[in-house]
Amino acid sequence: MALSLALILAQVAAQASPPPEPVVQAPEEEPRADTGRLAPADTGEIVVTARRRAETVQQVPIAMSVVGGTTLADTGAYNVNRLTQLQPTLQFYSTNPRNSAANIRGLGAPFGLTNDGIEQGVGIYVDGVYYSRIASATFDFTDTERIEILRGPQGTLYGKNTTAGAINITTRKPSFTPEARVELTTGNYDFIQAKASASGPIIGDTLAARISASVTSRRGTIRNTVLGGYANAQDNQSVRGQLLWKPAANLDVTLYGDYGHQNPDCCAQIYVRTGTTQRPLSRQYAALAGAFGYAAPSTDAFDRLTDLDTPLRARQELGGVSLVGNLDLGAATLTSVSAWRFWNWDPSNDRDFTGLPITTVSANPSQQRQWSQELRIASNGRRAVDYVAGLFYFHQTIDTQGLQVQGPAASRFLLNPTGANAANPAVLNGLTARNTIGFSNTSAAVFGKLTWHLTDALSIAPGLRVNYDKKTGDYVSVITTGTGALLNCSAASQAASSVTRDRCGVLAPQSYRPDFDDWNASGDVTIAYDVARDVHAYATYARSYKSGGINLSGLPLDANNNPILAAAQVKPERVNHYELGLKTQWLDRRVTANLAAFWTDIADYQATVTNGQLGVLRGYLANAEAVRTRGIELDTAFRPTERLNLYANAAYTDAKYVRFTDAPCPPELSGGTAPATGQQTSPAGTPGGVSPSACDVSGQRLPGISKWAFSYGAEYTLPAKLGDTDGNAYLGFDGSYRSRFSSNPSPSAYTYIDGYSIANFRLGYRADAGWNAFLWLRNAFDQNYYELLATQSGNTGLIVGQPGDPRTYGVTVSASF
Template sequence: MSITLALLAAAAQAAPADNPPVAPPAPQTNSQAAPDEQEDPGRLGPAQQSGGDILVTARRRAETIQSVPIAMSVIGGKAVSDTGAYNVGRLTQLQPSLQFYSTNPRNSAANIRGLGAPFGLTNDGIEQGVGIYVDQVYYSRIASATFDFTDTDRIEILRGPQGTLYGKNTTAGAINITTRKPSFDTEARFEVSGGNYDFFQAKGSISGPLVGDVVAGRFSASFTTRRGTIWNTTQEQWQNSQDNLSLRGQMLFRAASNLDITLYADYNRQAPTCCVQYYARLAPTQRPANRQYTALAAAAGYAVPSTNAFDRITDVDTPLRARQKLGGASMVANWDLGPATLTSVTAWRFWNWDPSNDRDFIGLPITTVSANPSQQDQYSQEIRLGSNGKHAIDYTVGMFYFYQTIDTQGLQVQGPAASAWLLNPTSAAAKNPATLNGLTSRNTIGFKNTSAALFGKLTWHVTDKLQISPGARLNYDKKEGSYISVVTNGQGSTNLTSDQRGVLAPQSYAPKFDNWNFSGDITLAYEFSPDVHSYATYARSYKSGGINLSGLPLDANNNPILSTATVKPETVNHYELGLKTQLLDRRATINLAAFWTDIYDYQATVNNFQLAVLRGYLANAGKVRTRGIEFDSAFRPTSGLNLYVNGAYTDAKYVRFANAPCPPELSGGSNSPPFCDISGQRLPGVSKWAFSYGAEYNWPAGDGQVYVGYDGSYRSDFSSNPSPSAYMNIAGYSLSNFRLGYRKGDKLNIFAWVRNAFDQNYYELLTTQSGSTGLIVGQPGDPRTFGVTLSFGIN
C-alpha cells in the first residue's frame, strides 16, 4: 500500500466511517504515538508523522490504512489547503502514480499508473477507468469532477481494479472524495487566499444543529478567480483564467438510534476565459512543402506573435469560453441492523457544457467556430450490505444501477482563410476564399448509457495473521448512440464539391453496444508483525465496450468507416504485491507496491489527421502492459521535523498495436502508410519516473507554531501523442513549492506561499494542428505564483 504526504495527516484522528451512525469498533492499535505527536489531522506538517493510526473506508468499513491490502493514498483536507491542491488536476504533484491531463474541462482525463481514459480528445461513448466518487456518488465524467474541492475532509486514491468494492466498475483505480459531515456542535471554518495574477479564493463552511440532536446541517461555499496567464494580442485580454463558484449543502437526520439519512445538494459554476493552445514548435510531415505550416503562413503573410510559447503570447482569433454548470442531489441512508449495516445511495447529477474553441490555434480565420455544447443527466442507485465489527468472515455485497443521457449540439464553421490553408495551394479552389468560407457542420449527437451490477467481497480471517479476500462482480452494460452531421456550404446548400467534402463530410450513424461480463479478484494478506503487513492480489477485471461519438474516420471517398463505430471491451489481468511497514516506534513508514497489468483490446483514442478537424476516434490496441514499482516513505526524526519521499517507476507500453495511426512525421503524404505498427512503444502521458518529496519544520511560538515547508515533484519525459512521435515528447521537469507561516491549532493558520518557485517552463500537453501542416501547439503549465492564505475556525 502506498501513502502520500497527506495520508499521514490523519495519523492522530480516525476518519468517520462510511456507514454511521454505529461505526465498526476502532481497530486495535499495537502502539500509540506519544501525546505530543497527536497533532491535528489533515494538516501537511503532521502528514509526515509516522505515529498513530489512520482510519479509511476504502473497503466500505473503518480500518487502519496500514492494514488495508490495497495500494492507496490519502490526502487530508488541510493538506489540500496547504499545498494548493484544490482540484483533481493539482493532486498529481502529491501522488506520483496519478496523471491528469486537460485541454479544457470536457477534454480531461484522470489516469492511474498510465491507465484510465484514452489520452487525447474525450469521447463520450466509453467509460472512465478511474472512478470519481464524492460522498459515495459516482461521477460519470471527469469533466464533472473538475470542480474546486469544497469543505473536503479527505481524498482517498485507490490504485488498481476496484470493481468488487465500488458500484461502477473501475479497472485502473478510484478517487474517493469525502466532504466534512454535519455536526451537532456549532462550528464554522473560513479561508481566504490572495496572490499574483489577481488570484483570490475564499472558502467557508458553517455547521450545527437544526432540530436538537435529531437534525444537523452544513453549508459550504468556495469562490476562486484569477486572471489568465496568456496574453491574446488579437482579443486584447488575458486567457486561461479561473472563475469558479461552488456551493454545497447537507442535512443529517437521525431518524432512529440505528438509522440516519443524509441529504446532499451541490451547485458549481465555472466561467473562465479558457482554454488556449498555441504555437510550440514545428515538425516535418509527409505533406508537400507548399502545404506545410512555413509555406502556408508565408503565403498568407502571417506570423505568430512569438515562436517561444513561454513568452505566453498568442493571437488566436476565436473567442474562448469554457463555461459549465454542474451539480445534483443525493440521499445516503444507513440502517444498522446489528450484525450488518444496510446502505442506500440514491443520486441525480447534471452537467451542462458551453464551450468555444479556436481549433486552428493561430490568428487566421481558418476555423472560426468550434463548439460542442453538451447536456448530461445521470441517475444512480446503489444498495450495499456490509458486516459490522470483525468476525471470522467479513463481507460487503451490493447492487448498482446507473442511467445516463447526453445530448450534444456540435458546430464547426470554416472562415475566409480556410481555402488557402486547407486546399492544394496550386488549385483554383484554394485561390477562391468562397470555396470553404462559411462551410458549416452541424452535429446532433445523442447517447444513452445503462449499467447494472451485482458485486461483493468477503474477507476470511483464516488466522489472526492471515486473511483471504475473494471478490466477484456481474456487470451489464448497454450503450446506444446517434451521430448526425449535416454539412452545408456558404450558400446553405448540402450539395457539396469534392473539395468541401474533403474538409467537412456529412455523416450519419447509430452505433449500439451491449454485453454481460463476470469478473473478480482475490487477495491474500499476511501480518508478519503488528507493524509489518503484506498482501498479494490477482484481479480479472473488465472495462465496458464503447461507441464512437466524435465522428468516424473517412475512407478514400470521404465516407465514414462504419466498422469503427464500436470498440470492444477491455479485459484486464492485474497482479500486485505490497509490503507496508512502520519502524522506529512508528516514526518511519516505508510502503512498497509492485504491479503488473495486462490489458487486452485496450481502448485507445487516435487521430485521423483530417484537414479541418483533428478528430479523435476510438480503436482497440491488441494488448497493452503496464508494470512498475511504487514506494511511499515518511519520517519524523523529531517532533518538529517531518519528511516524505514518494516515488513511482511505471513502464507502460503497447505490446501489440499493429494497425495504429501513424505519428505526424509519417502522415499527410500520398505515399504515407495507412497504419503504423507501434508495438513495443510507450503509452502516451506516462512518465517512467515520478516523485513527490518534501519536508516541514515547526517550532513553538507562544501557544502556537511557526513553520516552514517545502514540497517538490518531478516527472520524467512522456509522449503527448497516442502514437509516439519524436516531435511530441514533453521533457521532464520538476516543480518546487515553499510556504512559511504560523498556526494555532484549528483556530488560526496564516502562511505565505510560492508555487513553481523557480518559474520552471514546462508543457502540460502538446497536440497537432489538423491537416498535417507540421504545426505543434502546446499548453504551458502555470508560471511562478505566490500569495498569502489565512484560515481560521470558530467552535
C-alpha cells in the same frame, strides 16, 4: 425511491433492539500527516473507507494514498489537476474541462480529445456517488475531509469503470456541535480564493446541517494580442449543503446538494514549434502561413502570448442531489445511495490554434444527466468472515450540439495549393458542420466481497462483480456551404464539381446509429498476512473489465462517403492484474514505508486514432491489441522529532504497447501520398514523401506516462508565541518531478515533453486558538514546462502546447471556530 427507502429504514430502526457498539468512523479532522507525513505517535492511524467500511489505511491491502483537507489547503491542491504534484502515480491532462483525463499508473482514459461513447478507467466518487465523466469532477475541492487514491483495478466494489483505480472524495459531515471554518487566499495574477463552511444542530441531536461555499478567480497567464485580455483564467463558484437526520442511534440519513458554476476565459494552446511532415512543402505550416504574411506573436511559448481570433469560453454548470442512508443492524450495516446529477457544457474553442480565420467556430455544447442507485450491506467489526455485498444501477443521457465553421483562410490551409480552389476563399469560407449527437447509457451490477480470516494474521479476500451494459447513440452531421445550401457528397456530385469534391474532402455529411450491449464479470482475490503488528503484506490478482463503447465523434468514410460502420463499436478492455504489497511502520510509527509492485496486461486497449480525413477533427476510437504496464511504487514518511515531518514518494512505471500494428502514424510520417502496392514508404519528415496507411507502434511507450515520478517534502515547526497567542511557526516545502513523456497517441519526436521538477514553499504561523496564516510560493524557481503538446489538424507540422503555470505567490489566512 430513495425517500421511501429512508422511511422504511426509519420504521425498522424504531423497532430495532438496542444498538451494538458503533463502527469506528473516520475522524472529523484528519491527522496532519496525511500525504505521507507520519501521523502523531499517539494516534498513528488514518481511517478510510476504501473497501466500503471503516478501516485503518495501513491495514487495507490496497496500494493507496490519503490526502486530508488540511494538506489540500496547505499545498494549494484545490482540484484534481493540482493533486498530481502530491501523488506521483496520478496523471491529469486537460485541454478544457470536457477534454480531461485522469490516469493512474498510466491507465484510465485514451490520450486525446474526449469521446462520449466510452467511459473512463479511473472512477471518481464524491460522498459515495459516482461521477460518470471526468469533466463533471473538475470542481474546486470544498470542505473536503480527505481524498483516497486507490491504485490498481477496483472493479469488485467500485465497478467496471475502475480498471486503473479510483479517487474517493469525502467531504466533512454535519456536526451537532456548532462550528465554522473560513479560508481566504490572495496572490499574483489577481488570484482570489475564498472558502467558508458552517455546521450545527437544527433540532437537538436529531437534525444537523452543514453548508459550504467556494469562490476562485484568477487572471489568465497567456496574453491575447488580438482580442485583448488573458487566456487560461479561472472563474469558479460552488456551494454545497447537507442535512443529517439521526432519528435513532442506529440510523442516519444524509441529504446532499451541490451546485457549481465556472466561466473562465479558457483554454488556449499556443505556438511551440514546427516539425517537418510528409506533406509537400507548399502544404506545410511555414509556406501556408507565409502565403498570408502571417507570423505568430512569439515563437517562444513561455513568452505567454497568443493571437487566437476566436473568443475562448469554458462555461459549465454542474451539480446534483443525493440521499445516503445507513442502518446499523447489529451484525451489519445496510447502506443506500441514491443520486441525480447534471452537467451542462457551453464552450468556445480556437481549433486552428492561430490568429488566421481557418476554423472560426469549434464548439460541442452538451448536457448530461445521470441517475444512480446503490444498495449494499457490510458486516460490522472483525468476524471470522467479513463481507460487503450490493446492487448498483446507473442511467445516463448526453445530448450534444456540435458546430464547426470554416473561415476565409481555410481554402489555402486545407486544400491542395496546386489545385484551382486553394486560392479561392469562397470555396470553404462558411462551410459549416452541425452535429446532433445523442447518447444513452444504462448499467446494472451485483457485487460482493468476502474477507475470510483464516487466522489472526492470515486472511483471503475474494470478490466478484457481474455487470450489464447497454449503450445506444445517434450521430447526424449536416453540412451547409457558405450560401446555406446543403452539401451533397454523392459520387456523382463530386465527379461533376471540383468545388464539391474539395468541400466534401474537408467536411462530409454522415449519419449513423451505433449501439453496444454486453455482460461481463470482474473478480479479484487478495491474500493478506500480518507479519507483525505494523508490518502487513498482501498479494492480489484481479480480472477486470472496462466497458466497451461506441464512437460518437464521427467515423471514417469509405470511397462512397458512407461511414464505415465497423468502426462504430469499441470492444471492452480486458485486464489481468498482479500486485504484491508491503505496508510497514517502524520506531513507534514514526517511520512509514509502503511498497507496491504491479504488472497489468490489457487486451483490446481503447486508444485514440487520428482520422486522415480533415472533416473528423476529433479522431475516433479503436482497440490496440495488447498493452502492458508494470512498475514499483514506494511511499515513505519519517518524523524524526515532534517538530519535523518528512515524506518522499516514488513511482517507476513502464507502460508500452505490446501489440498495436495499425496505429495512427506520428506527424513526421503523415501527410504524404498513399503507397502503391509494393511501394516503400519514405523516411520520417520527407516532404512530398510516401506515408504508410498505418504504423506499427508495438513496443513503444504509452502517451502521458513518465517512467519516473517523485513527490517529496518536509515541514518544520517551532513553538512560538505571537502576542498572547500560543502556536507554532513553520516552514514547509513540497516538490515533485516527472521524467520525459510522450504527448501524442503514437510517440513522435515533435511531441515529447521533457522532464521537469516543481518546488513549492510556505512559511506561516499556526495558532492553538484555531487560526493559521502563511505565505506561499509555488513553482518557486519559475520552471518552464508543458502540461501537454498537440498537433494542428491537417498535419501541417504546427506543434502547439499548454504551458504550465509560472511562478505564483500569495498569502492564505484560515480560521476554525
